[in-house]
Amino acid sequence: MLRMTSDWGRIDADGTVYVRTADGERVVGSWQAGDAEAGLAFYTLRYDDLVTEVVLLEKRLASGAGDPKATRGQASALREQLASAAAIGDLASLEQRLDGLLAQADEKAGEAAAARAQQRTDAITAKEALVAEAERLAEAGTSWKASGDRLRAIVEEWRQIKGIDRKTDDALWKRFAAARDAFGRRRGQHFAQLDAERGQVKHVKERLIARAEELSTSSDWKDTTAAMRDLMTEWKAAGRAGRDLEDALWTRFRAAQDAFFARRSEVFAERDAEQLANQRAKEELIGKAEAIDVADPKSAQSTLRDLQSQYDDIGHVPRDAMRRLDDRMRAAEQRVRDAVDAEWRQGSAESNPFLTAMRERLAEAEAKLERARKAGDEARIRKWQDEVTQRRALLPESTG
Known part of the structure; x- marks a missing residue:
């Protein structure tokens, strides 16, 4: 086998594979499978695989996809492997990159720990705020439905808050609960x-x-009418007995009031119609009294007497018409009295037939006044007292 060398290692003629390091050459293996060039390429590729692993760890850590703690563990394992790695390449440079990666992992781990600590602090603060709100509602909340709804909403918000240790979370939950x-x-x-x-109000309103x-x-x-108005005042002051019950009670109470006032209105309507008819009847008699011909005082007095009797027998008239009608009737009576007085002054008091008739009319009025007094009828007493006064006024003083 021929000897083969590169910048970072060599394969000796006997197939021994060396890598160059700062401390000198280190045997990393033996190559017997083929020519030295292929062996050198094989061990260089193994170095490239180590570089690829480091690059992946660097990129994952930088992007945030890699967990700093896990990255540190993997980087530490790779660094330990470098001392015995069967690979040819710049192992010193790769070691430096791994040291840098470890430092970055430690920094990222610190940042993650700080973030977790901040998240925990924020989560605790958020849950403490929810607990404080719940405690305020427990102490002073009076909008019962809104407060109850809010407490249920707090439970849902509580479940969304993460990052608190179990002990702290349990303590806060106990306060909220x-x-x-x-x-x-x-x-x-x-x-x-x-x-x-409401039960007491129900009892009061049923009464x-x-x-x-x-x-x-x-x-x-x-x-x-006064009593019914007093009952309405008491009803309003009694409070409410609950919506459904209150409506039923009010319906009964209002029905009783309406029944009375409907009857009263009907009676008053009949009375008003009757009094209006009486007013018209009296106005008709007054018209006749005002039209009496006083040329014959005796006849005028007789006619007036009949009209007065009919006038007195007519019942009540509307209050606002009473004074006006009486004033007109008295004016008509005075007109006849004036004619009688004039006739009387023309003859002797003893032989005047008009004077006799006037005394008879006075006697009748006095008798009716006496009967009214015995009966205790104040209205009739006042009426006949006025009549007696009027009849006496017709008589001359010398004959009264």
Whole structure:
């Protein structure tokens, strides 16, 4: 076999393969399979394979695809192999590259450790913030549905936060779970109290309904109207008994009130119609009284007496028309009285038939006044008192 050499190694004539290093030549193997050139190429290719492995490790580490810890382990293993590697090439240069790769791996590992530490710190901070929020809700949250929804959302957010050691994570979770349980107890107490209050409101409103239903058939319009309004005030002050129950209670209560006020409106409508008819009847009589011919005072007085009797027998009229009607009737009466007075002054008091009729009319009014007093009818008393006063006014003072 011929001797074969290269920059980084040689194959001796006996087939011994050497690699050149900084410390001198080192035997790396024996080549007996063929010519020396092929052997040299074989051992050079093995060096190239080592270079390829180093290049791959460098690229993976630089791109971030390679784990620094794993890369360091592989680089360390390759570096250890260099001392006994059966390869021909610049092993010193490759060793330097591996040293650089180890340094880069250590740097990357440090960065990864710092990143993990920061991630852990951020994760702990995020979960502590969620715990603090849950504790605030547990202590003071009163928007029960919104707070409950938020606590459920926190659980989902919690699951997305990674990078915390089990011990720390368990401690934080215990705080969150305790806050969630405290909120649940406080919410339960609130709704239990609310149920109790609503039960009391239900009892109060059922009592108000019973009273309203009792009053709904009353015909004492004035006092019952006031009572119904008082019941409405009490209803509003009683609070709410829960949405579904409140609607049912309100329907019953309102039905009782509506029944009373509908009856009252119907009665008032009938009364108003009756009073309006009375007003028209009185206006018709007043018109007749105002048209009396006073040329014959005796006849005028007789006609007026009949009209007055009919006028008095007509029932109530609307309040706003009462004064106006009475004023017109008194004016018509005064017109007849003036005619009677004029006639009386023309004759003697003893022989005047008009005076006799006036005294009879006064006596009738006094008798009716007396009966009204015995009956205790204040309205009739006032009416006939006015009548007596008017009749007395018709008589001359000398004959009263």
